[in-house]
Amino acid sequence: MLDDGKPIFQQIADSIADGILAGSFPEGTQVPSTNELAAFHRINPATVGKGLGLLVDRDILHKRRGLGMFVSEGARMRLQNERTASFRAAFVAPLLTEAASLGLDLETVHRIIDQEGTNS
Amino acid sequence: MTDDSAAPAVRLHGVTRSFRRVNALDNVTLDIQAGAITGLLGRNGAGKTTLMSIIAGHDRATSGSVEVHGHDPFENAPTMAAVSLVRDNQRYPDSFTLANVLTAAPLFHKRWDRALADELVAAFRLPAKTAVKKYSRGQMSSLGIVLGLASRAPLTIFDEPYLGLDATARRFFYDVLMRDYLEHPRTILLSTHLIDEMEPLLEHVVILEAGRIVRAAAADDLRGSAMNVSGLTTAVDALVGDRRVLQSRRIGALSSLVVDGPADDRLRSDAARAGVEITPASLQDLVAAYGVDESAALEGARS
Structure with a gap:
């Protein structure tokens, strides 16, 4: 993954969305943190944050203060x-x-x- | 990741560096964001190494002002101590072994992490007995990476840190750079020609050309800020109109242009109708578009 023509932050958002569609991240569960995704993919954490932000804006993910990002109901x-x-x-x-x-x-x-x- | 409102780690204002009559840097004004990884890109001779040397306090601007963490770095010991510059051609005393280098390094960097240095030395398999001066190009680069990362300097600068490293060693460098940056956030400035490979690591990008800054922006904004347009010259020219062309290659009736600005839907549908191909320009395309001597590039095609 992470090599087609799309912007990197978009690819991060798509990969999480793929995981939610495939059932790897059921609703209500936590997704990997910004730092975990950055370290795993060797991607700047600002870019990862922008990708996760796209999913927060669409209420696919929501932030729980101090805990991390979780998959929203109905995502x-x-x-x-x-x-x-x-x-x-x-x-x-x-x-x-x-x-x-x-x-x-x-x-x-x-x-x-x-x-x-x-x-x- | 970083707070845009924080004071920049580096502020350059109107910096010019002349060597005899040539300006290696020409009126450079630039802020480097604290706590971010910034990539310094540009062709050979664009002024990258000169810029890095001035920021590290190893060289002095001919005119203009330089501030690193709020102070002029040149021959300023406290400011220089907060900076680690890894040069691509670092020289070591003739008799120095790895142990000598690793003993000397903490004297200059008070945040030196011995455990990290040991881990990296083992991972890069650096020989202990060989004089460092006799290291291969790749071993020299590996040692530079060890020194740069283990120094944990608030401002760490890597000048083409990958020379002579194979793909496995480079990937290890990217892994450990990102891991250590996430654990110990700090300002990192690095120059590279391996743009496709290293751009995901970057938060900000500065493109230098002939001593001037031609672009300075968030990496995510620069990607896709230009487009490749190719097809029949007549169709390409009609489509591009008066948009700014950064680079053009014309061979026979065919043209391939790098054009400033993102493609909008209107342009895309016009292009599809005209049989012209539009793809987003990568960072590599954008850097390559600057400073190309078109007449020289086309000599080859004509002959």
């Missing part, structure tokens, strides 16, 4: 909704654009997706 559902919206924008829209440029109609696209779905 998983909110993440799922957000990711579904960005899935449409990031994957489905370009898929349809590419299909159109290849002259594939919607029916063909549906059929390809169905075939791919039964294969995997």
